[in-house]
Amino acid sequence: MTKKLSNLNEKKRILIVLELEKFDIKLNTDFIGRNFIYAEEINSTNSYLLDKKNKNLVDGTVVFAEKQTEGRGRKNRVWYSVKEQNLNFSILLTNRKYFPKNINLINFASSLAVALSIENLFQLNASLKWPNDVLINNKKVCGILLEAVSQGSKIEQLVIGIGINVNQSTFQGTFNIPPTSIRLEMNETIERERLLAEVLNSFEEILYETLSNPKEIMRDWKSRCRMIGEKIEVNEGNSIKYGIFDDIDESGTLLLKTKDKIEKIHLGDVSLL
Amino acid sequence: MDLNLVKKLVKIATSSDISGLEIEENGFRVKIDKQAKTTQVISHPQYTEVASHHDISAKPVAEDKKPELEKADNHHEIKSPIVGTFYRAPAPDADPYVQVGDTVSVGTVLCIVEAMKLMNEIESDVSGKIIKILAENGKPVEYNQPLFLIEAS
Numbered sequence: 001m002t003k004k005l006s007n008l009n010e011k012k013r014i015l016i017v018l019e020l021e022k023f024d025i026k027l028n029t030d031f032i033g034r035n036f037i038y039a040e041e042i043n044s045t046n047s048y049l050l051d052k053k054n055k056n057l058v059d060g061t062v063v064f065a066e067k068q069t070e071g072r073g074r075k076n077r078v079w080y081s082v083k084e085q086n087l088n089f090s091i092l093l094t095n096r097k098y099f100p101k102n103i104n105l106i107n108f109a110s111s112l113a114v115a116l117s118i119e120n121l122f123q124l125n126a127s128l129k130w131p132n133d134v135l136i137n138n139k140k141v142c143g144i145l146l147e148a149v150s151q152g153s154k155i156e157q158l159v160i161g162i163g164i165n166v167n168q169s170t171f172q173g174t175f176n177i178p179p180t181s182i183r184l185e186m187n188e189t190i191e192r193e194r195l196l197a198e199v200l201n202s203f204e205e206i207l208y209e210t211l212s213n214p215k216e217i218m219r220d221w222k223s224r225c226r227m228i229g230e231k232i233e234v235n236e237g238n239s240i241k242y243g244i245f246d247d248i249d250e251s252g253t254l255l256l257k258t259k260d261k262i263e264k265i266h267l268g269d270v271s272l273l
Numbered sequence: 274m275d276l277n278l279v280k281k282l283v284k285i286a287t288s289s290d291i292s293g294l295e296i297e298e299n300g301f302r303v304k305i306d307k308q309a310k311t312t313q314v315i316s317h318p319q320y321t322e323v324a325s326h327h328d329i330s331a332k333p334v335a336e337d338k339k340p341e342l343e344k345a346d347n348h349h350e351i352k353s354p355i356v357g358t359f360y361r362a363p364a365p366d367a368d369p370y371v372q373v374g375d376t377v378s379v380g381t382v383l384c385i386v387e388a389m390k391l392m393n394e395i396e397s398d399v400s401g402k403i404i405k406i407l408a409e410n411g412k413p414v415e416y417n418q419p420l421f422l423i424e425a426s
Contacts, residue, residue, distance in 0.1 A: 052380075074390050076364070103355055107389045131389035146391040151379070152398030153352040153417070238411065251356065252389060266357055266388045266413060 016084045018064065019193055026197030031060035032091060032204040033197075039063065041083075043070040045090035046147050046161040055157075057092055062200065064089040071163065073143050075237075079163050080173065086181070087164040087196050091203065094157055100210045103155060104252045106146060107132040108221045109210045110160050113203035114142045115224055121198055124185055128224045129177070130245075130254050130270050134164075139180035141165050162199070166190050176269060215250065222248055227272060232256070236268040245270070349399045350407075351421040357388030359408040359420065369410075371421075375403050383421055386414060401425040 020038060027033055035058050042048055042065040049063055065088050071079035081088055093099065093106075100106065114134045115126035118141070127135045134142035145161045165171075165181035167190055182190050210217050222228060227245045234241045234256060246257040254265040353359070361369040361384050370382050377383065378400040386393045405422035408414050 074392075103393075104389050104391060107391060144390060146389075148354075148391060148393040150354045150393055150395045152396075153350075153354055154398075155354045155393065253356075267390075 017066065018084075018196075022191070022193035023197050026194055026201075028197070028201045029060070029204045031058075032207075033060065033062040033200040034058075035061040037061065037063040039065045041065065041067045041069065044068050044072060044161070045088055046072075046145060046159050049090050049092045049159045050147055050149060050157065057094075059093060059095045059098075061092040062089055063092075064196070073145055079143060079145075081163060081165070082168045085165075085167040087162070087166055087192055087199070089196070090159050090161040091200075092157065092159055096155070098207060098211070099155060099158065100214060102214070102251045103148070103158065104131075105210050105214055105217065106158065106160060106207075107144070108252055109206045109217055110144050110146070110162065110203060111142070112217065112221050112224075113206050114144075114162065114164060114199055116206075117195060117198040117202050118182065120202075121195060122182060122186055122190075124182070126224065127226050128221055129227065130225060130248065131252065131267075133177065135177070136180055136182070136185050138178075140175070140177040141180055141182060141185075160203075164195070164199070166192050166195060176271070218248065218250060218252070227270065231273040233271050233273055234265055234268040235271075236265070241265070241268075242273065347401070347425045348404070349401065349423045349425045350419045351383060351395065351397065351423065353386050353408075353414045353416060353418045353420055354395070355386055355388050355391065355393055356416050357386040357391070357393065357414060359410065359412055359414045360385045360387060361406070361410045371403050371406075373403050373406060376426075377401065377403060377423065386420075395420070397421075397423065399423055399425045 018038065020036070039048075042063070045063045045065050045068060047070070048054060049057065049061065067083040068079070068081065068088050071081060071088060073079050108131070111128055111132035111134055115128055118124055118126045118134070118136070124136050126141070127138075129135055132144040133140055142162065142164045144163075147159045147161070148155050149157045165179060167183045168181045169183060171179045182195075206217060225248070228247060230245055232243065232245045234243075234254070241256060241258070241263065243256040243258040243263070246255040246262060248254055254270070256263045256265050361371075363370070363385065370384055371377060377397045379396075379398060381397045383395050383397055386395060401423045403421060404424045407419045407422060414420065
């Protein structure tokens with residue numbers, strides 16, 4: 001039985017590298033991903049786009065890597081992803097025309113794009129965790145890290161790094177939130193090309209909407225956030241706060257209801273009590 | 274409103290034949306009346322707390338050219354592009370990116386402002402010397418809050 005499985009994996013292994021033609025046919029964007037950089041191995045897709053050597057890349061460039069040797073999350077936490085199983089990519093935005101007035105809305109736009117894509121393609125219920133994790137059955141399927149470079153007081157470059165667990169079937173290590181992959185939830189191998197194109201299509205659409213109708217984006221986002229109204233713990237690094245997750249305001253700030261007041265939370269790890 | 278801008282406007286008004294100047298930008302109105310010898314900075318009511326804090330620095334400025342005003346023209350403020358937490362170092366145990374007195378050039382990393390899962394690295398857009406650090410490490414900063422004062426060279 002075990003032997004059979006490994007044979008099957010061997011066969012699939014040949015087909016496993018991202019097929020660019022398949023992806024390209026499904027891509028339906030104006031500018032996101034029109035310049036697409038494919039890398040077998042890279043330190044980090046975010047670092048690549050932020051590297052000064054690559055500063056002339058066009059707006060909307062997407063860099064994709066089958067393997068990241070230094071994939072990371074917030075606070076330099078490691079983002080580990082098995083080679084050729086998942087989607088690890090970063091989107092570059094350089095045109096301020098596409099920056100919403102409140103740049104933090106991109107946190108919500110990008111995670112909403114991933115959740116909607118998973119729902120559309122696989123009919124799975126994807127929920128969202130503040131500020132931008134995507135969960136299926138309370139397990140993390142996608143993490144997002146945004147990095148920006150400002151010159152003086154103006155943002156010049158915004159990089160949205162997205163890691164989606166697609167076909168990985170085992171996870172080793174310790175996690176704040178238990179991980180899952182779409183394959184584990186669906187019990188079948190997933191076509192990564194289609195999902196990647198869907199996420200980019202959806203991201204561009206939502207990015208436009210973030211500019212024209214930011215309230216709608218926040219409404220959609222909040223409707224998928226199951227923690228609102230629950231007792232939570234917020235770990236801000238140097239302090240832990242407890243309270244009720246009251247709401248998210250229009251700028252995306254978490255409103256934490258404590259004994260005597262409403263506190264505004266801009267960052268931190270949120271978990272249910 | 275930027276104090277330097279007010280000074281520049283005063284300079285323009287002083288060096289020309291016009292009797293006064295009135296300019297409105299982003300909800301701020303500056304009115305320079307050469308007869309009255311005053312400059313008014315009027316903020317609109319829709320302004321936020323942060324903006325009204327800025328008003329304090331934009332006190333009426335006399336239109337006479339004073340040498341110290343000329344000097345202050347070199348002073349360049351770096352303001353926060355986002356609401357978030359201000360970090361002077363890449364990690365809690367690492368050395369700060371810059372200290373008061375350090376010489377910086379265009380592109381030197383000054384700090385990080387983090388909000389949600391957005392890490393915003395802020396680089397200097399001028400060459401010069403850091404003369405003041407206006408925000409405290411690890412503390413929240415508002416949109417447009419001044420973070421550094423740099424004496425441009």
